[in-house]
Amino acid sequence: MKRTHPALSAWAWLVYAFLYLPIVVVIVFSFNDSRFGATWAGFTTKWYGNLFARADVREAVAHTLEIALLSTVLSTLLGTLVGLGLWRYTIRFRTGLTFLLVMPIVMPDVVMGVSLLMFYAFVRGLLERAGWTFDNGFWTVLLAHVTFQISYVALTVRSRLAGYGRDLEEAARDLGATGLKSFLHVVLPLATPGVLAGALLAFTLSLDDFVVTYFTSGSGFRTLPVLIYTNVKRGITPDINALSALLVLVTVVAIITANALLRPRRSVP
Amino acid sequence: MRRPLLGALLIGVTLLSGCYRIAQTPAVKGASKPATPTLAVTRGDGKTLRVFIWSEYIDPDIVAAFEKANGVKVLLDTYESNEAMLAKLQGGGSEYDIAVPSNYVIQTMVRAGLLQPLRKALLPNLKNIGPGFLNASYDPGNTYSVPYQYAATGLAFNTSRYTPPTASWNLIFGPQDTLKFILLDDPREVVGAALKFLGFSANTTDVAQLRAARDLLRHTVAKRGFQGFDGGPGTRNKLLAKQIDLGQIYVGDLLIATEEDEHVQVQLPQEGTTISMDTLVVLKRSPNPELAHRFINDILEAEVGAAISNYTYYATPNAAAQPLLDDFLREVPALNPPAAWLTNGKLDFIGELPSGRPQRLYDRIWTELKSR
Amino acid sequence: MLSVRRFLNTIGPGTLWLVAFLVLPALVMLAYSFLTRVDLARVGPPWTLESWQRVAGYDALFQEWVGDNVRVLWRSVWVAGLSTLLCVLMGYPLAFYIARQDARRKNLLLLLLIIPFWTNFLIRVYAWILILRPFDLVPSLAATFLGMVYAFVPFFVLPVYSSVEKIDWRLLEAAEDLGASPVRAFLAGVFPQTLPGLVAGIILTFIPALGTFVVSDILGGAKTALVGNVIQNQFGQAGDWPYGSALSFLLMGVVLLGLWAYARTAGQKGLEELI
Numbered sequence: 001m002k003r004t005h006p007a008l009s010a011w012a013w014l015v016y017a018f019l020y021l022p023i024v025v026v027i028v029f030s031f032n033d034s035r036f037g038a039t040w041a042g043f044t045t046k047w048y049g050n051l052f053a054r055a056d057v058r059e060a061v062a063h064t065l066e067i068a069l070l071s072t073v074l075s076t077l078l079g080t081l082v083g084l085g086l087w088r089y090t091i092r093f094r095t096g097l098t099f100l101l102v103m104p105i106v107m108p109d110v111v112m113g114v115s116l117l118m119f120y121a122f123v124r125g126l127l128e129r130a131g132w133t134f135d136n137g138f139w140t141v142l143l144a145h146v147t148f149q150i151s152y153v154a155l156t157v158r159s160r161l162a163g164y165g166r167d168l169e170e171a172a173r174d175l176g177a178t179g180l181k182s183f184l185h186v187v188l189p190l191a192t193p194g195v196l197a198g199a200l201l202a203f204t205l206s207l208d209d210f211v212v213t214y215f216t217s218g219s220g221f222r223t224l225p226v227l228i229y230t231n232v233k234r235g236i237t238p239d240i241n242a243l244s245a246l247l248v249l250v251t252v253v254a255i256i257t258a259n260a261l262l263r264p265r266r267s268v269p
Numbered sequence: 270m271r272r273p274l275l276g277a278l279l280i281g282v283t284l285l286s287g288c289y290r291i292a293q294t295p296a297v298k299g300a301s302k303p304a305t306p307t308l309a310v311t312r313g314d315g316k317t318l319r320v321f322i323w324s325e326y327i328d329p330d331i332v333a334a335f336e337k338a339n340g341v342k343v344l345l346d347t348y349e350s351n352e353a354m355l356a357k358l359q360g361g362g363s364e365y366d367i368a369v370p371s372n373y374v375i376q377t378m379v380r381a382g383l384l385q386p387l388r389k390a391l392l393p394n395l396k397n398i399g400p401g402f403l404n405a406s407y408d409p410g411n412t413y414s415v416p417y418q419y420a421a422t423g424l425a426f427n428t429s430r431y432t433p434p435t436a437s438w439n440l441i442f443g444p445q446d447t448l449k450f451i452l453l454d455d456p457r458e459v460v461g462a463a464l465k466f467l468g469f470s471a472n473t474t475d476v477a478q479l480r481a482a483r484d485l486l487r488h489t490v491a492k493r494g495f496q497g498f499d500g501g502p503g504t505r506n507k508l509l510a511k512q513i514d515l516g517q518i519y520v521g522d523l524l525i526a527t528e529e530d531e532h533v534q535v536q537l538p539q540e541g542t543t544i545s546m547d548t549l550v551v552l553k554r555s556p557n558p559e560l561a562h563r564f565i566n567d568i569l570e571a572e573v574g575a576a577i578s579n580y581t582y583y584a585t586p587n588a589a590a591q592p593l594l595d596d597f598l599r600e601v602p603a604l605n606p607p608a609a610w611l612t613n614g615k616l617d618f619i620g621e622l623p624s625g626r627p628q629r630l631y632d633r634i635w636t637e638l639k640s641r
Numbered sequence: 642m643l644s645v646r647r648f649l650n651t652i653g654p655g656t657l658w659l660v661a662f663l664v665l666p667a668l669v670m671l672a673y674s675f676l677t678r679v680d681l682a683r684v685g686p687p688w689t690l691e692s693w694q695r696v697a698g699y700d701a702l703f704q705e706w707v708g709d710n711v712r713v714l715w716r717s718v719w720v721a722g723l724s725t726l727l728c729v730l731m732g733y734p735l736a737f738y739i740a741r742q743d744a745r746r747k748n749l750l751l752l753l754l755i756i757p758f759w760t761n762f763l764i765r766v767y768a769w770i771l772i773l774r775p776f777d778l779v780p781s782l783a784a785t786f787l788g789m790v791y792a793f794v795p796f797f798v799l800p801v802y803s804s805v806e807k808i809d810w811r812l813l814e815a816a817e818d819l820g821a822s823p824v825r826a827f828l829a830g831v832f833p834q835t836l837p838g839l840v841a842g843i844i845l846t847f848i849p850a851l852g853t854f855v856v857s858d859i860l861g862g863a864k865t866a867l868v869g870n871v872i873q874n875q876f877g878q879a880g881d882w883p884y885g886s887a888l889s890f891l892l893m894g895v896v897l898l899g900l901w902a903y904a905r906t907a908g909q910k911g912l913e914e915l916i
Contacts, residue, residue, distance in 0.1 A: 012738035015731050019757045019794065022768030029771055055344075078655040085651030097652065099904065100659055106844070106900055108852020110869050111893045112663070114876055114885060118673055119666035121359070133554075135364065147662040150655050208761050210855065215876065218357070220319075220364025228763045232770070232859060241771075244764040251760045259752060352878040377680055456878070480703055497780065497862045626702065629678060629881075633702050636879045637709045640866040 023248055030241035047242035057243065060227040067138070067213075067223060068206040071145040076199040078146070079153025083198070084191065086154065087161040101155060104148040113215030116144050120216065136218030144216045145206045152205060153198035160194025200258060318343045318560050321354060321368040323547070324502050325525070326418070328580035335567055341560060349500030350455040358383055358552075366555035367564065372407040372546040373457065373621045375414055380624070384413045385553040391562035394569030399588035402546070407621060414548035415565055418583035420520040421544040421616060422458055423603050425504070425535040431514040436536035438466035440515055442485055446492050450515040451507060454498035456635035457619050459486065461543040462517060471543045471617040474627040483634045490641050498639070508533050520603045521583030535603050541615030546586070667893065674886035684882050692887040710871075710888075717868040720782075720857075721850035724789035725797075728846050731790065732798040733839070736805040751802075758795035766792060766859050773860075780862025788856040793849065797842040804838025844903065848896055868892060 030048070034041035051057055086097070104112065120140050124133060134140075210225035217226060224247075231240050320327075324347040332343050346365070348354040351374045358368070359381075370378060378384050389395065395403075395415065402416045424436055431448070433440055441450050442463060452459050461471035463482040473479065489495065496513055501522030507513050509526055516523075523535040549568065551561045567573055574587030579595045584604050598604055610616040622628045674692050679685040691701045700707045739750045757765060766788050773779040773787070808831060816826035854869030861867075868888060875885025 008734055008738050008741075011734050015735050015794070016753060018731075018791070019754070022765060022772060022791070023757065023760065025771050026764065026768045078658055081651045082655035088651070095904070097656065099900070100656065100663070102900065103897070104659070104663060106848055107896055108849060108869070108892060110852050110854055110872055111889045111896075112666075114872060114889050115666035115670040116662065117876060118882065118886065119662075119669045122669050122673075137364075143662055147658065150658060154655060204759055208759070210763055218364070225761060225763050228761070228767070229855070232763070232767045240767070244761070244768070247761050247764060252756055255752065255756055255759060259748075350878060352880060356877045356880060380680055381683065454878075476703065483703070495864075497864070624680060628680075630702050632678070632879055632881050633700060636871070636874065636881060636884070637707065639874050639879070640709050640713045640871045641864065 026241055027245040027248065030238070030245040032238065032241070034238070047238045048246070050239050051242050051246075054239065056222065056227060057239075060222045060224045063138070063221060064207060064223040064225075067141055067145060068203050071142055071149060071206045072199055072203040074142075075146045075149030075202045076153050076195060079150040079198060079202070080157050080191070080195050082150065082154035083157025083161065083194070084187070086158045088187075101151045104151045105155075109209075109211035110215075112148065113144070113212040116140070116147075116212070117215045135220065136216055137221035140216045140218070141213050141221065141223070144212050145209060148209075148212065149202035149205060152201050153195075156198035156201060157191055157194040160197065161191055315557055315560055316341050318367070318557060318564055319346065319365045320344070320564070321346050321348065321358075321365040321552075323347060323369055324349060324500060325522070326369065326547075326581055326583075328577055331568075331573055331576055331580075335564060339560070339563065343564070349503075350453075352456060355381075364556075365552050366557050366561040368550050368552055369417060369547050370414075370550060371619065372405065372414075372548060373619045375408050375548065375550070376621050377624070378550070379413060383553055384550050385555070385558065386412050387415065387551060387565075388558075388562060391559070392566050392569065394566050397569050397571055397574065397587050397589035399586055402586035405546070407546075408548070414550045415569065416586040417547045417549045417568070418521070418578065418581060418585055419544060419546040420583040420604065421537055421606065422453065422462065422517060422542050423520045423523065423535040423537050425508055425516045425518045425523045425533065426514060427508045427511055427530070428532040428534060429530075430511045433515065436538050438462055438538045438540050441517070442466045442489055446494055448514040449494045449496050449512070451496045451499050451504050451513050451517065452490075453504070453517045453519075454500050456631055457545075458517065458543060459498075459638070460631055460634055461617065461619060462538075463489075465538070465541040465543065465615075465617065468540070470614065472620045472622065474623065474630070476630065479630050479634065483637070486634065486638055487641070490638050505533075519583075521581050524582030524601065524603070525580075537603055537606055537610075541610070541617065543617050543619050545619040547583075667890075670886045671890055674883050674890055676883050678881045678883055680880075689883075692881075692883040695884055696887045696891055713866055713868055713871055716865075717851055720785065720789070720865075720867060721847055724786060724793065724850050725843055725847045727786070727790045728794050728797040729839075729843065732794050732801060732842070733835075736798055736802040736835075736838075739802060740805045740808070754795060754798060758799070762792060763855065763859075766856055769860060779860055780865075782861060782865050785857050785861035785865050788860040789850055789853070792853075792856055793846045796849070797846045800841040800845060801835065801838040804835045804841075808834050840903070844899070848899070851895075852892055 031043050031045065032040055033044035033046070082101070086094070117136075120136060127133060208225065209223075210229060213223050214226055214229065217223065222230075224243075228240060228243065318341055320343060322345055326347075327345070332345070335341075336343050348357065351371050354368060354370065355374060355377065358365075358378075368378075375384070389411075392415065395411070398416055403411055405416075408414045424433070424438070424440070426433055437443075440448060441452075452462075457471070460479075460482055463485050464471050464473060464478065467478070467481055467485065469475070469478045469482070494514075496507075499507070499516075501519045504513075504516040504518045505522050505526050508516050508518075508523070509530055518535060520535050520537075523533065526533045549565050551558055551565070555561050568577065569587065571587065571589035571593060574585050574590035575593030578585040578587075578590065578598060582598065582604070584598070585591075585594070606616055622631065673684050675688050675690070676684040677687055677689055677691065689701075694701050695707075696710055698706055698708060698711045735754075739747055739754070742750060769784065769788050769791065770779050773784050778784050810831075812830035812834070813826055814830075816830040817823070821829060852869050854867060854873045857865045857867045857870055858873070872885050872888050872892070875881045875888070879885075
């Protein structure tokens with residue numbers, strides 16, 4: 001039964017057009033030789049040049065990548081362990097733990113961002129009595145990112161492992177492999193696709209995160225999304241169009257590459 | 270399989286980056302021992318000055334000249350209201366050396382431990398400031414601040430689009446509902462304007478008066494013509510683009526636009542308006558306090574003070590700079606209100622509110638307006 | 642089969658992290674909601690119910706009932722609800738369309754769907770300013786809706802698709818063989834199978850929509866304040882942390898309640914399937 005009703009097709013194409021219209025517009029406008037961008041005033045690539053000349057853009061890109069890389073490593077480590085544990089062991093508080101894990105995913109970003117902001121202020125208040133203090137910057141953002149990434153990694157790893165019974169590892173053990181060996185040679189290879197998928201997901205989440213970073217970063221530490229936001233709020237600058245177009249390009253390339261490399265058999269979450 | 274190698278490489282890079290980060294984070298133990306307020310830890314390299322300032326509030330040429338003369342880099346970060354600045358500094362704020370708060374938030378910043386006392390020995394040019402502006406009640410003895418620029422808030426319009434019959438807050442707060450207008454994104458300015466229209470002081474703590482102002486403002490933001498809140502430059506740009514009829518705006522922010530389009534004008538409303546003094550302060554955890562003082566001293570020079578005013582179109586408290594100001598600045602009425610206004614209460618210097626309940630009353634009104 | 646040390650080795654660190662940076666901050670937030678705003682961004686004694694009164698609509702300072710908070714909450718709910726509904730209308734048929742294609746096309750279409758999903762959220766929202774400004778449609782409530790639907794449609798489609806992909810079409814054939822009209826057959830045979838994905842999609846759309854402030858901030862302007870905007874304002878310009886905390890906690894509470902209800906019905910498996 002593979003016939004598709006023409007109305008369904010039409011609707012689908014409409015939705016796709018809707019999804020891509022703004023992306024195309026941004027790319028087109030990034031070449032528009034006009035400050036305010038209301039009308040087409042000629043083709044130019046100067047906004048791209050402008051972009052690289054801006055120190056704050058370069059700084060933001062560096063910060064964003066730093067945070068994304070480091071947070072992904074940390075969260076993949078912690079999250080994989082949790083995912084493995086969830087898969088392997090039967091524990092009494094399983095539902096409670098799952099609830100805890102799902103919370104960061106479901107919770108609105110603004111609540112997480114705001115609660116962390118206050119938590120940091122609270123801790124700062126305590127530390128100040130001992131003569132210590134810290135700024136909201138790299139570390140506060142990093143800790144925040146890892147917090148929401150752990151859940152995604154853990155649940156991704158667990159769901160990839162879900163198909164395999166725990167008896168696989170037991171079988172390996174029965175055949176003489178020690179715990180560590182059975183882990184390395186049986187569990188790890190099975191888990192690797194899930195770990196990689198989780199890491200990729202965590203990386204993207206960190207790159208793209210705005211709300212949580214906005215509240216935990218303070219003014220001296222800017223990531224790319226925060227930079228875009230402050231520029232958009234102040235008024236449209238054509239530089240942002242160029243930046244957006246570049247980011248879209250990077251995303252497209254990354255996704256196509258990931259798709260080719262990982263060749264997912266199920267839809268990526 | 271290339272995957273493990275790739276993974277190891279990635280992890281290696283990341284850990285290196287993390288170590289670099291840890292090495293970079295300066296040791297901050299002892300940076301803010303409350304017992305010795307003058308202990309400002311010099312952590313910076315003396316080569317970069319970070320200034321946190323209102324948008325478009327300093328002549329870039331002056332900044333460049335300072336950079337050249339001292340062989341340093343000056344980075345500007347901007348904000349559109351005092352509250353926005355305070356909110357951003359709440360996370361520590363040790364990234365900045367200098368900020369430019371209005372007079373009425375200085376004591377709030379002092380209480381929050383954000384400021385360090387100025388070292389007068391490093392500011393010989395302080396003598397250039399007109400004596401009437403020194404030792405004001407908002408900062409006795411100029412312990413923390415140096416006056417920078419001041420201007421009143423006015424009503425702006427673009428005569429190519431609309432010319433008001435009189436300069437009056439009534440056009441915004443009154444019954445008419447056809448004009449498109451914008452209010453400043455600043456709690457004290459908006460509530461202050463409403464209070465002046467009603468004939469009260471912009472610093473009142475009388476609950477009944479504030480309630481009246483709140484009701485007036487509720488009605489005002491519900492008007493169809495209300496286009497939202499915006500900062501000075503944003504409002505100015507909309508006026509230049511002829512998108513609105515009226516804008517509440519800081520006089521200086523608007524006057525810059527007259528260079529581009531002389532149809533854009535600003536006037537002080539007849540009911541009276543608010544005025545505030547913006548000041549330069551050195552933040553307590555400034556990485557380069559000596560450099561910061563040098564910058565401030567530079568600004569206090571007569572030529573620099575005049576150049577800044579000639580650029581920003583704000584009034585300068587620098588007495589030595591007065592002869593060097595453009596004639597335009599001395600003639601335009603919006604910058605030179607009738608002397609009587611300073612005494613009869615029409616021109617209200619926005620003052621600090623007693624902390625606690627009065628401040629919260631203003632906040633409540635503002636939150637409500639912003640959530641309509 | 643529980644070796645305590647093994648267990649702690651695996652689940653321990655991650656759980657501890659979540660407790661430290663998720664649960665503790667939530668508790669701090671709850672505590673702050675009962676304190677008083679002392680200065681901008683500072684809280685202190687006395688302990689008071691003022692913020693919660695404000696959430697409920699009573700202003701303890703002016704001592705009267707104010708409608709504004711209730712109005713904001715209601716607006717957030719119906720804007721999020723309508724946006725979710727629009728996402729359903731857009732995305733549900735789309736999931737079916739994709740599922741009906743052959744493998745290669747399916748992969749391509751999914752790819753095309755994922756690209757907007759992974760493109761920077763802010764850029765996608767901001768792009769609408771460029772489109773709508775010449776028509777003077779921004780800022781406005783309509784623009785906010787547009788932005789919301791646009792931002793969340795991919796969030797909705799993907800979970801739905803994973804359900805749709807697994808549909809056993811034989812049930813539809815069976816229903817039609819039994820004489821049901823196409824619509825009835827669909828409702829009886831196909832729709833129930835998509836329910837898990839549909840519910841997950843709705844949850845993953847409605848909840849972020851409820852708490853969003855970016856879309857309404859950038860596209861909506863002054864007149865479309867949602868609860869997310871009010872919260873943002875409290876931690877920015879307005880500086881009233883206790884009030885902001887109370888609102889945030891309320892939002893979080895609503896979400897947790899919904900999640901708990903979902904967990905009760907869908908079971909623990911359903912919870913894990915959300916990702």
